[in-house]
Amino acid sequence: xxxxxxxxxxxxxxxxxxxxxxxxxxxxxxxxxxxxxxxxxxxxxxxxxxxxxxxxxxxxxxxxxxxxxxxxxxxxxxxxxxxxxxxxxxxxxxxxxxxxxxxxxxxxxxxxxxxxxxxxxxxxxxxxxxxxxxxxxxxxxxxxxxxxxxxxxxxxxxxxxxxxxxxxxxxxxxxxxxxxxxxxxxxxxxxxxxxxxxxxxxxxxxxxxxxxxxxxxxxxxxxxxxxxxxxxxxxxxxxxxxxxxxxxxxxxxxxxxxxxxxxxxxxxxxxxxxxxxxxxxxxxxxxxxxxxxxxxxxxxxxxxxxxxxxxxxxxxxxxxxxxxxxxxxxxxxxxxxxxxxxxxxxxxxxxxxxxxxxxxxxxxxxxxxxxxxxxxxxxxxxxxxxxxxxxxxxxxxxxxxxxxxxxxxxxxxxxxxxxxxxxxxxxxxxxxxxxxxxxxxxxxxxxxxxxxxxxxxxxxx
Numbered sequence: 001x002x003x004x005x006x007x008x009x010x011x012x013x014x015x016x017x018x019x020x021x022x023x024x025x026x027x028x029x030x031x032x033x034x035x036x037x038x039x040x041x042x043x044x045x046x047x048x049x050x051x052x053x054x055x056x057x058x059x060x061x062x063x064x065x066x067x068x069x070x071x072x073x074x075x076x077x078x079x080x081x082x083x084x085x086x087x088x089x090x091x092x093x094x095x096x097x098x099x100x101x102x103x104x105x106x107x108x109x110x111x112x113x114x115x116x117x118x119x120x121x122x123x124x125x126x127x128x129x130x131x132x133x134x135x136x137x138x139x140x141x142x143x144x145x146x147x148x149x150x151x152x153x154x155x156x157x158x159x160x161x162x163x164x165x166x167x168x169x170x171x172x173x174x175x176x177x178x179x180x181x182x183x184x185x186x187x188x189x190x191x192x193x194x195x196x197x198x199x200x201x202x203x204x205x206x207x208x209x210x211x212x213x214x215x216x217x218x219x220x221x222x223x224x225x226x227x228x229x230x231x232x233x234x235x236x237x238x239x240x241x242x243x244x245x246x247x248x249x250x251x252x253x254x255x256x257x258x259x260x261x262x263x264x265x266x267x268x269x270x271x272x273x274x275x276x277x278x279x280x281x282x283x284x285x286x287x288x289x290x291x292x293x294x295x296x297x298x299x300x301x302x303x304x305x306x307x308x309x310x311x312x313x314x315x316x317x318x319x320x321x322x323x324x325x326x327x328x329x330x331x332x333x334x335x336x337x338x339x340x341x342x343x344x345x346x347x348x349x350x351x352x353x354x355x356x357x358x359x360x361x362x363x364x365x366x367x368x369x370x371x372x373x374x375x376x377x378x379x380x381x382x383x384x385x386x387x388x389x390x391x392x393x394x395x396x397x398x399x400x401x402x403x404x405x406x407x408x409x410x411x412x413x414x415x416x417x418x419x420x421x422x423x424x425x426x427x428x429x430x431x432x433x434x435x436x437x438x439x440x441x442x443x444x445x446x447x448x449x450x451x452x453x454x455x456x457x458x459x460x461x
Contacts, residue, residue, distance in 0.1 A: 020082070021081075021082045022082070022322055023083050023087060024077065025326050025329060026083055026116075027087070028120065028329055029084055029117065030069045030074065030087075031070065032116045032119035032123070033085060033088050034062045034069070034088055035066070035119065035216070036116055036216065037058070037103060039215045039216050041059055041062075042215065043196070043208060044102070044106070044205070044207070047106075049102065049205060058092065058096065058099060058100065061092055065088065065091060074091075084116070085109050085112055105205065106196075106198065107198070108198045108200075108229070110197070110316070110317040111196065111198055111228060114194035114228060115193060115194050118190055121234055121235070121328075122217065124238075124332050125186065127336065128335060128339070129183055131336055132176050132183075132245070134339070135342055135346075136177065136452070136455075136456060136459075137456050138343045138346040138347060139169045139176070140169070140449060140452045140453060141346075142169050142346055142349065143165070143167075143173075143445075143452075144166070144453075146165045146169075146351050146353075147164060147442070147445060148164075149164065149165040150163070150164055150356060150428070151163065151165050151168070151266060151356035151360050152359050153168075153440075157258075159360075159364075159365055160365065161368060162365050162427055162431050163440040164431060164442075164445050165351060166449065167445050170445065170452065172252050173452050175248040176245070177455070179248065182245075183241055186238060186241055191218050191220070192221060192222045192223075193212060193221045193222060194231075195209070195213075195216070195221075196212055196221060199316075199317070200226055200230075200316035202225045225316075226316045229316050230313070230316040230317050230318075232321060235306060235324050235328050236303065238328060239299070239302050239303035242331045242332065242334075242335045243299050243300050243331075246296045246334070246335060249293075249296075249338055253290070253292040253293040256269075256289050256345070256349070257286050257293070264359065265352060265355050266351065266355055266356045266359065267351055267352065268352070269286055269288075269289075269349060270347075270348025270349070271284075273287075273289075273345045273348050274286055288341050288345050289345060295334045295338055298334060299331045301327070302327030305323070305327050306323070309323050361427055362401075364392045364395065364402060366425045367388045367391070367392050367402065368388070369424050369433070370421070370424070370425065371385050371387070371388040372384070373417075374417075377416040391405070394413070403426065407419060407421075
């Protein structure tokens with residue numbers, strides 16, 4: 001049932017339908033389309049286009065269809081319809097006859113699809129917020145459980161200074177908290193209703209657009225009909241949110257892939273999130289993490305693709321904008337999947353505390369502490385930095401750690417060094433000396449875990 005057929009004597013070619021029809025992907029907005037139609041029928045009734053009996057017929061039939069859609073009982077692809085809008089109208093017409101043909105009065109597919117898609121995004125923002133909170137919760141649980149584990153911190157993928165594993169986990173908590181705020185910002189900006197904007201110039205029927213917006217859960221109606229039907233900023237923002245969050249998860253995946261390697265051996269991943277090799281029986285591959293990292297490309301591509309699509313479009317609606325949906329739907333799906341499997345990966349993870357701490361002691365990570373020790377003895381930092389570097393060079397030639405050098409050897413570097421240097425060079429001292437907000441000492445990390453738990457409770461409450 002084409003919604004535009006009156007102007008045309010002939011039908012569409014099969015090839016045109018392949019490029020034009022959107023029912024294959026916009027069917028995901030079925031319940032949103034039906035919900036919007038219910039509210040539109042009420043507006044038409046209030047405007048005197050429908051009688052109360054007609055509106056009740058339409059609303060009742062649409063509620064039945066929503067229930068069928070939720071149970072997966074509707075055959076969208078087998079219907080032969082062009083899109084979800086024509087599918088819904090055809091079903092209503094088959095059941096109610098001419099009453100259903102009144103429903104589209106004063107409405108265009110332009111404001112209809114803009115409304116449907118906003119409703120779909122709003123629904124999925126709620127789902128994705130829940131996913132992110134669950135991911136954060138699992139990270140915080142991992143941090144709390146392993147708060148005593150010390151591991152190497154890296155810059156340039158070279159051992160730099162030791163940190164608590166919990167501090168590493170909490171770094172990703174901060175990233176994901178920002179992802180939440182971006183979703184919240186998106187929701188606030190997009191929370192306007194296009195319905196009633198018509199094709200581009202508004203509608204001649206006296207519908208109450210504020211009431212329509214309120215009934216659909218929007219804060220207000222869109223104030224410019226041209227913008228309302230052609231705006232896809234909310235889709236771009238959703239894709240940017242998805243891309244940024246996927247980038248965060250990809251970085252986490254990369255860290256864990258390295259920590260799981262034979263070279264690091266800091267962690268072990270569960271069998272449920274790994275796979276083996278068809279050739280090498282000894283292999284246990286971190287496939288879930290690699291797929292989290294790999295799926296970033298298609299999410300990033302969806303953002304870039306829509307930006308390129310939108311950049312040259314004149315006002316108002318253009319069919320190019322049908323390309324907004326497939327990429328966005330897929331990006332949201334992949335984001336949801338990665339957040340969900342990420343929770344499973346974190347839950348399966350086991351730390352090797354001894355291996356982590358052994359690695360943290362290597363690489364002369366306590367060289368900065370030796371420099372700070374010399375500063376405390378009255379030596380200028382730049383000089384202390386040079387002297388500590390000389391100590392590292394000497395220790396390397398002796399194949400020793402700094403803390404294994406004798407006092408005599410250390411005093412060859414500087415005569416201000418005495419026995420009180422050894423506690424300063426120990427692993428726990430290195431970590432807990434940074435007892436400052438944002439640092440990796442026990443006190444600030446414990447406080448950060450507690451604050452994150454409060455945050456989670458607030459998000460769930």
